[in-house]
Amino acid sequence: MTSTIERTDANRTGAPALTLRGVGKTFGAGSGAVTALRNIDLQVQPGEFVCLLGASGCGKSTLLNLVADLDAPTVGELQVGTARPSFMFQEAALLPWLTARRNIELALQLAGQGRRERRIRADELLALVRLEGQGDKRPHELSGGMRQRVSLARALAATTAVGEAEGRPGMLLMDEPFAALDAITRDVLQTELLRVWQATGTTILFVTHDVREAIRLAQRVVLLSSRPGTVVREWRVGDGPMELHTDLHTEITGRLRQVITSHAA
């Protein structure tokens, strides 16, 4: 375990994993144009776990799409200091014709890994998300929570494989990955994610609309306003169990509510 933690610490120093300066995104042009993001400034350190928090319409997903290079910013500067980021969606989005293991292997294959290597790595990742022996099942034979864990394993596979291929650490973008799950499964997967994050030291940018989830997971919570999305405020989350953070929870919830009610008029 010690070696893992040393590696983790090494990942958490050096050049920023992500830098956004004055980033804005506008869809369409003229009178019908919609500004989704305006003047976003954000820096994420390597190995850091950051939650983007906001109500619907705050452009959280748009921001992730920009970082993932699925879309391009209209203005501003966006620098990714890690290898090509990998992405975990709100739905598991597994390829239904591939087994759980092949879904993970595809990420490794597309990053250029060989067959033997892929197989070993995929089994390791399946074990990491506690799905040993389930690798030969197809997505439809798995429960929602299991599918989401395969999706997590696939995203981790992509992060590490791309990182190795490019010779620098990876980054994981997560777009409300647990939102569609029931409360108990979500709780368990949050614990799992923290465990995996501590074991791998990957930079994680996690989008959510759930204050509790943000406090539980992140080292830093960034609150975005809605339409257009801008950074309202950010908080560092200290260590310790949830019970220690009730004040912070109240404060962030109050601020989020303020942001939402400002749209009512």
Add this chain to the structure above:
Amino acid sequence: MPHEPTPLHTGRGTDENLLTSPAATAVLEDAAAAVAGLDALDTPTTTTRPWWKRAVSTGLPPLVALVVFLLAWQLVWASAITAEYKLPAPIDVWHAFAKTVADGSVWSILWTSVSRAFIGFAVALVIATPLGLLVAKVRVVRAAIGPLLSGLQSLPSVAWVPAAVLWFGLTDATIYFVVLAGSIPSIANGLVAGIDQIPPILPRVGQVLGARGLSAARHILLPAALPGYLAGCKQGWAFSWRSLMAAEIIAAGPLLGFGLGAFLKEGSDFNDMPSVIAAIFLILIVGIGIELLVFRPVERRVLRARGLALTT
């Protein structure tokens, strides 16, 4: 909007605590147990029936239906409501069929038609697949010929026969033209529908995993479109077989081989009702046989792998 970062505590430093303290270990073990429990509860259950039960439940009903049909036919014939030359006895049809088997002509008749249908279908696949890809992925092409392609599906390909006879004369070219005109639109439309029905999330998954261009087509697009493509192929086969029979019945000549359609036409020309009905049955049996032996197993495999049920 000003940023107001509130640094409470930098660095995490909990890694060791979380992983080694007894309380944390208990939490982790608890999580592991919770994961295992949820998995056991949530995993969809699958039930498998023994093969003989499946064979009985799928094989018996059509067999019973066939026996009932033959009995009804025999009854109607025995009651002599209709003239003998209009409705022969089942046994006479059987004799007409047995005669072609006895002199061996049934094999050459079947071979002529089935080989034509297969060659026609194969050529249609080669033409329709890139055509379907173009229509599905290139907006201009879709706007230009998309409606025409789906419109052509409702045009009975027998309508092409007179034109084809004038263009190509009574040759194999006429037959193949009609077969292609029947099956290409179906296959191409099937592929277009298959691609259109791909959930938009899947191409994005390919993109974030780094699949571009050809590798995206190979790993994401084509496998995702496969069920629709297969359905199109199945329909394309049915259309090509139908068109072939229409062409063989209408276009008959010395340059054309003697296929099932010609066999049927000959029976009709000689007022030989048992031969006509035997020919109809043969056409039906070949059509159903190819569907059951070729398309059904492939489709079943593809759909089952995706957790989709076979509807027909």
